[in-house]
Structures are given as C-alpha cells and as structure tokens.
Amino acid sequence: MPTSPDFRRTGPFAGRTVAALGQDLRAGRTTATELARQALDAVAGLNPALNAFVTVDADGALAAARRADDELAQGADRGPLHGIPVGVKDLIMVAGLPVTMGSRHFAGYVPDRDAACVTLLREAGAVIVGTTTTHEFAYGPTGDRSATGPSRNPCDTSRMSGGSSGGSAAAVAAGMVPLALGTDTGGSVRIPSALCGIAGFKPAYDAIPADGVFPLSRTFDHVGVLAGDARDCLLAYRCLVARDAGGPPSPSVPGHAQGPAGPAGREDGGQARVAWLDPGGLFAGDARVVRAVRAAAGASWVEEEVKLAVDLGRELRDTYTVIQSCEAVAEHAERLAEAPELFDPEVLDRLRVAAEVPGWRYVSAVAARERLARAAGELFGSHDVLALPTVPITAPLIGQRESEPDGQRIAVRAALLAFTSPWNVLGLPALTVPAGTVDGLPVGLQLVGRPGREAQLFEVAARLPLP
Amino acid sequence: MPTSPDFRRTGPFAGRTVAALGQDLRAGRTTATELARQALDAVAGLNPALNAFVTVDADGALAAARRADDELAQGADRGPLHGIPVGVKDLIMVAGLPVTMGSRHFAGYVPDRDAACVTLLREAGAVIVGTTTTHEFAYGPTGDRSATGPSRNPCDTSRMSGGSSGGSAAAVAAGMVPLALGTDTGGSVRIPSALCGIAGFKPAYDAIPADGVFPLSRTFDHVGVLAGDARDCLLAYRCLVARDAGGPPSPSVPGHAQGPAGPAGREDGGQARVAWLDPGGLFAGDARVVRAVRAAAGASWVEEEVKLAVDLGRELRDTYTVIQSCEAVAEHAERLAEAPELFDPEVLDRLRVAAEVPGWRYVSAVAARERLARAAGELFGSHDVLALPTVPITAPLIGQRESEPDGQRIAVRAALLAFTSPWNVLGLPALTVPAGTVDGLPVGLQLVGRPGREAQLFEVAARLPLP
Numbered sequence: 060m061p062t063s064p065d066f067r068r069t070g071p072f073a074g075r076t077v078a079a080l081g082q083d084l085r086a087g088r089t090t091a092t093e094l095a096r097q098a099l100d101a102v103a104g105l106n107p108a109l110n111a112f113v114t115v116d117a118d119g120a121l122a123a124a125r126r127a128d129d130e131l132a133q134g135a136d137r138g139p140l141h142g143i144p145v146g147v148k149d150l151i152m153v154a155g156l157p158v159t160m161g162s163r164h165f166a167g168y169v170p171d172r173d174a175a176c177v178t179l180l181r182e183a184g185a186v187i188v189g190t191t192t193t194h195e196f197a198y199g200p201t202g203d204r205s206a207t208g209p210s211r212n213p214c215d216t217s218r219m220s221g222g223s224s225g226g227s228a229a230a231v232a233a234g235m236v237p238l239a240l241g242t243d244t245g246g247s248v249r250i251p252s253a254l255c256g257i258a259g260f261k262p263a264y265d266a267i268p269a270d271g272v273f274p275l276s277r278t279f280d281h282v283g284v285l286a287g288d289a290r291d292c293l294l295a296y297r298c299l300v301a302r303d304a305g306g307p308p309s310p311s312v313p314g315h316a317q318g319p320a321g322p323a324g325r326e327d328g329g330q331a332r333v334a335w336l337d338p339g340g341l342f343a344g345d346a347r348v349v350r351a352v353r354a355a356a357g358a359s360w361v362e363e364e365v366k367l368a369v370d371l372g373r374e375l376r377d378t379y380t381v382i383q384s385c386e387a388v389a390e391h392a393e394r395l396a397e398a399p400e401l402f403d404p405e406v407l408d409r410l411r412v413a414a415e416v417p418g419w420r421y422v423s424a425v426a427a428r429e430r431l432a433r434a435a436g437e438l439f440g441s442h443d444v445l446a447l448p449t450v451p452i453t454a455p456l457i458g459q460r461e462s463e464p465d466g467q468r469i470a471v472r473a474a475l476l477a478f479t480s481p482w483n484v485l486g487l488p489a490l491t492v493p494a495g496t497v498d499g500l501p502v503g504l505q506l507v508g509r510p511g512r513e514a515q516l517f518e519v520a521a522r523l524p525l526p
Numbered sequence: 527m528p529t530s531p532d533f534r535r536t537g538p539f540a541g542r543t544v545a546a547l548g549q550d551l552r553a554g555r556t557t558a559t560e561l562a563r564q565a566l567d568a569v570a571g572l573n574p575a576l577n578a579f580v581t582v583d584a585d586g587a588l589a590a591a592r593r594a595d596d597e598l599a600q601g602a603d604r605g606p607l608h609g610i611p612v613g614v615k616d617l618i619m620v621a622g623l624p625v626t627m628g629s630r631h632f633a634g635y636v637p638d639r640d641a642a643c644v645t646l647l648r649e650a651g652a653v654i655v656g657t658t659t660t661h662e663f664a665y666g667p668t669g670d671r672s673a674t675g676p677s678r679n680p681c682d683t684s685r686m687s688g689g690s691s692g693g694s695a696a697a698v699a700a701g702m703v704p705l706a707l708g709t710d711t712g713g714s715v716r717i718p719s720a721l722c723g724i725a726g727f728k729p730a731y732d733a734i735p736a737d738g739v740f741p742l743s744r745t746f747d748h749v750g751v752l753a754g755d756a757r758d759c760l761l762a763y764r765c766l767v768a769r770d771a772g773g774p775p776s777p778s779v780p781g782h783a784q785g786p787a788g789p790a791g792r793e794d795g796g797q798a799r800v801a802w803l804d805p806g807g808l809f810a811g812d813a814r815v816v817r818a819v820r821a822a823a824g825a826s827w828v829e830e831e832v833k834l835a836v837d838l839g840r841e842l843r844d845t846y847t848v849i850q851s852c853e854a855v856a857e858h859a860e861r862l863a864e865a866p867e868l869f870d871p872e873v874l875d876r877l878r879v880a881a882e883v884p885g886w887r888y889v890s891a892v893a894a895r896e897r898l899a900r901a902a903g904e905l906f907g908s909h910d911v912l913a914l915p916t917v918p919i920t921a922p923l924i925g926q927r928e929s930e931p932d933g934q935r936i937a938v939r940a941a942l943l944a945f946t947s948p949w950n951v952l953g954l955p956a957l958t959v960p961a962g963t964v965d966g967l968p969v970g971l972q973l974v975g976r977p978g979r980e981a982q983l984f985e986v987a988a989r990l991p992l993p
Contacts, residue, residue: 385886
C-alpha cells in the first residue's frame, strides 16, 4: 500500500487532454504562455519530491510559448501540439540545453543540434519545458540509477517510477506536463507509463526518427510518447512521424517485422479483433497483476485467448538480452576502457557482464530475430491486436532488485522487461493504457499490433471498458 | 626451390582455354564425352599425387557429356560452358554426390539438392566431374587441413596449394579440368589461384548466388571461379550470374560497397585507369614477391601509385577477423558443443579462439564495415582499378605455419589473407592472374575494382604485359 504522499494528478495538467487544451487555446480560454507558466510552476512545486525534470528551460519555454501565441493570433495553426508544453527525455538532444544521459560522463554536455524528433516537435509548435530524468544511459528499466538521481513514482515517492523514461512518466502522471517524449529499447516508455498509471506508445521500429537520440541498442531503440491517455499518444505520434513520409513508414530494417497481411476483412477499417495473450509463456510475475489487468480489460472485446509457447518466450527473451547487451557495450566501449569510474556502479557491473557475451551468440541472435520477425505474422491468426499486461508487477521500492509478491522470489529487472521487450525484438507497435490498480498501485494493459496498423491499437483502446 | 616433381600443366587441359575448347567442340574436333574422359583419366592419373579431387562422378560426368553432345548435335547450344568439364569445391552442394566440407562431421553426407550455382552450371551445359578438396569447412587459407587430406601444389607437391579452395586450384593448375568453382570468404579463391599459378575471380558480394553453399562467414562468403586465364574466369562468371538478373547484380547488402560513380569519362567503355596499391599498409611479407609482381606487371599501364594508410589497413584486417570469427562460430556452435572431437585439431583450436571474441566487438566491426564500405569509393580517386600482389609470400610447405623469407618471421595464415581479405570486407570484385615466379614458385597479381564494373578488371588483365 502506498504510504508516501500521492502526487498523482496534483499538477495543472491532470485530467486535461492535449485535445482539450487545444480547444481551450483556440477558443481563447487560455494561451500557450499561460500553459507554459503553469507547467513551469508545477515543475517548481512538484519536482523536489519527484525528480522528474533534470533541466528546466523557463526562458526557452516562455519564448516558444509567445511565438505559439503570436502565430495563433495571426491564424497560423501548427496543429494539435501547437502551444502544448512537453518534457523531453534527458538523452534526446535539445540544442542549447544540457543533455546528460543521466551520466557523469556527460556532465556539462550541451548539444548544438536538435534530435530529429525534437525538430518535429518544434515544427508542430510544441513548447519544450525541459529535460526529464533517465536511467543512466537508458540502461535499466527501474529508473532509479542516474547521475541526476532517481525519478520517483508520483503514486508513492518511495517507489520507482520504472524506467528508463522514468522522468517523462512521472512528469505526465503528476500533471506537470500533458505530454512527454521517451525512448523504448526493451520497454522504457511502456514500463514507467504502466507503473505511474498513464498511457505510453512505442511505435513500430524507426517510425519516429531516432537521429540525435543517444543510442542504447541501435537495432532495438524506439522513440515513443507518454501522455495521460491513448488518444493523446496517437495525436502526438502523428505529429512525430517524419513529415515527408505522409504517414507511419513501413520499416524495411532487416530483422524487424514488416506489416503482414491482416485477417481477411479487417483492412476496411472495421473493428479490430483482439486476442488475450496469456503471458505465462513469458514470465511468472505477480499473479494478482495479471488477474487484475485481465479483469479490468473485461471480456466483451476479447474474441480469443492465445498462448505463447514457452520456447518462443524464452527465445524472444534470449534474443533480446544478447543483442541488447552487445550493442550497448559497443556504444560504451571507449568510456568503459577510459573512465569506468564515471559510470553508476550498477550500470558498470551490468555493462561488464554484457561485455562477456560472445560474438557468435550475437550472430545467432540476429539470425533468430530475423526468423522470429518473419514468423511474427503467426502471432496474429484471426485477430489484429494482442492484449496482455504491460508489466507483471507493481512499482517496487526505489533500489529494490527482488520482490516476493506471492512468496516466490522475482528478479525485478527481469520482471519489468518481460512483457515489453518481445515487441522490441519483433519491432511491433505497442501501446500501454492504465488498467486500474493492485494494492493502490497502477497496472497497465498492453496492446500489440502490426506495423502500418497502429490505428487499430488506438481503436481498441477507445473501446476498452477501462476506468 | 621446388624439389618435388612438377605436375603443373601436365594434364590434358593445360594451356587449353575454355574458349578454345568450345571452338573445338563446335567444329567437331572433339566431343564433350571425349573431354569428360580426358578429365576422368587425368584425375585418375594425377590425383594420387595432388589430392585435388575428393569424389569423382564418372557416371554422372559421362551422362552429362552425352547429353551435351546430343544437344549440340541437335543444334541446342547452351553457350560457352556447354560440354566443359568442371570441378566443384567440396562444400558446394551437388545433388546425389557426397559433399563432405572436408570434415568428419559430414562423412557420408549426400545432399539432395544442387546449390544455386551448380544449377546454373548445369543449365549452362557444364559437365561436373566431381568435388574438389577444401580446407575443413573452408576455415583456413592453407588448404592443408581436411578430413580428406591436404590438396597439394602441382608446382611442388611438398607445398600447400593454398586454400580453402585448394583442390579447385590444384585441379586447374595441373590441367585436370579447365575450370572449377570455389568459394572466397577472405581470399579462398584467389590465394590458391595465386599459389598454384592460375587465374581466379571473386565477384562482388552476392553476384553469384550462395544458396546451397555451406557457410563459413555469411556476410563475407562469395562464390568464385578458377581457370587457366582471366578470360575463362569472365566467361564462366557471366554464366553464373543469376539468369533473371540480366547481368551482374548491384548488391544492396548493408555493409557492402555499392558501385560508386567512377572517374569522369570512364563510363564509356574507354580504357580503365590502373593504380598500383603499395601493399605496405596491409602486411610486410616477402619483399621479393612484391617486387616481382610489381616488375612483372610492368610500368606502362600503371598510371598512379597509391598507398593505403596503415590505420586503414589495420582496421580492414581487424574488421575481417572479428566478423569472420563470430560468424564462423555461429555456424558451428552446435557441433562445437556436441562433437568437438570430429573437428581437425587446428580448426577446433581456431574455432575456440574465435568463440572468445566478444559480441560488442562484432557490433563495432559491423559498424566499421559499413563506414569503410561507404568510404570505399575514396580508394578509387582518379583510377578505376587497384593492382597489388595477391599473396605476399610463395607457397609454404604443407603444415608450415611460420616462414622467414627475409630473416624476419612471418605468420603464414596472416600473410596468406593479408592482401585478399580487405576486398571481402568491402565486397569489391577482385581478380588474380599469374604474374611470374619467385624461386620457381608462382606469384599472382590482384586487380580490384568496383561492383558493377567487373568488366574493367578483365579489360585491364587483357592489357597486362604478363608472361
């Protein structure tokens, strides 16, 4: 049970959707400047307890907000994100702001160019409030190891936000901003979204450009969005898909699933069919969480129940671990050799273990991923969307690495990643939405679909009988 | 100095080109059946000394030859390889013949389908005489470790043929067949061709399909051709490029050089410009070999002399070693775990060393290769073709692993691969042609060009003032 103060929905943007804010802006009921000031005040008030933001750019935010107001006044409307305050994860480059990757290696680093997704944000008229706490180098799903301190769960500040985009999730969940950017290599958008009780969307691989995002594991890294509800995720996602693409691109990256043909008759925009994926083949977590999510989701929209073979679950997990380990160490080899003492000790230990993974296992894992991606279509038999819990446990305490929800020991990191990383391996779009609570702590429902069919996830989310 | 008997050019196909044989066939001066019998007799006579062939398919060859004769008699002409006897390396699948990969692991293995390149050979009317000795699993440039025994150099049977396509090179050099197929992962076509005094061609990556070829290192494996001279290599190559391609394909494989734009004015089929690549940046071998090749090549057609930065040479070598090691072990992981005793001890040792290469180094090497391939165009400044020795030493004795040509110690395996493997890393087409002898042992000149411009290599070879 939460014992610390509950900061959830205490900020000015709690319960206000991006869509509603946009209506208020255009109706003259508020201004971008007023929204920016509200966000800045909220950060000033709430951040000491939550550590969601690392750097606040008050001047930049107010200047951007004024520009947004001027443009609107002149009839120049950049669309749904025009004038909306946004937080950006502290490893996505924002020109002129310190970006630390949560690491002492980058203390004082100020990029001189925006990441591609930040450029898209600015072009959409969004107002960047500041950078949000990341687990060091995004190398951890707990969100509690960072040179800038752990981000804290607004529902219970003694608990982890989840990670690695923990600051973005905490900022949105507390209502400091209505929207934030994160990155998701094995679940880093969806895990903190679920643990903090908000919505988070990881698109198909490469759908939102990753240029200018500090890499964790290049072939798994995805840029994603966090917001109060699924509709706002969709709205932001549509603004972040590269402009010249004219829509979500079909990724053609080896080892990532292409958009396979759907069940007959579903291309016409009719209701997507949903199957519940029994997550037992992936991980044995807290059975209460699985039951709660299944119950909260209700029965009416689930047309089928499917199981993942235990072998397939293991292969997906092993493939993820091997590829992510080798790719992460490749990014950090020079720092590991030259200044290991600047890493957080836990991150350093994990990198050193990862450095031992032999190369032939990477080669085999890449081959396995290509085989799995080709077979990904088989996951979608007569249905369009898979539903499962986002995370098989509720938020552990900050620093906790083992939990015993049912008397059985659970490794926290493995649990956090268990239900999300398979979709990074396959490059499939996945959305998490709030699905109630267990012991007063949020749990999330995850919807997984096919590349090019992202809209189905949101259509299904809109039909959910959720609170 | 050679001390053993010299079997070079002792067989019936010595000095007879595929082109000339084709004229004889069509003029009625010989028949495919007669050519097949000559090849079979030559194998019977010479193979005990050379061990070039592993399995001879007399019945199959004679049947194919009769078909070829019948077709020609009926006016059905399949082109330049029609009726020509060919040897096929013992790890390229030939349906119905034992294919051993030079390994006890595959003793008794008989594939039921032809490799794609064998299908193309058959469609071109070639007569497959049998399979030729390979270094075990093609994992070695010496050609002297195989469950089927070492292939021997026809110039001196105490010396190695070079490898891994040693049997193919020895068979052609001795005149047992006019043409053979090999594979080339780091030089396995060009090294034995140079050491045995024949021509060998490794096309651009994926130009000849590798389906049905037992892999050594999938992203480096190339199918190539060995023949008495460059013209025959070109002739065979044109028959082996996949039929529906309508010509050599432009490979679009990540990490392999695309055909970059050439120097101005060279697209018109004018004479290609040649630069001599000082190989000092790649390896310090036997200086006499480098001098001999440079001298044999003459000065008239070399328009420029270029150097490879030592750093670039090292990066190419490291990239090759890391990628090849990891990919090779990935192919053999199961055999290494379950029946290591069936490997040749040297091959086993090398695989075990390769198994220790960490995965992050593979990831870094793949990134380096992509960077190098993008920069490959810079190798070709104002010239079209690079010329350098094929191998920096002459054929060592069978089993020899160190040599001291100038009083300095040279590691034989590293020396053999030093001038050939860079072009596998970059996926560039490379041709070796005989360039005289040092101490009576053959040395080769290597010509390296750009994908899609293979013809330039042969045009340059035709202009060579070579013996």
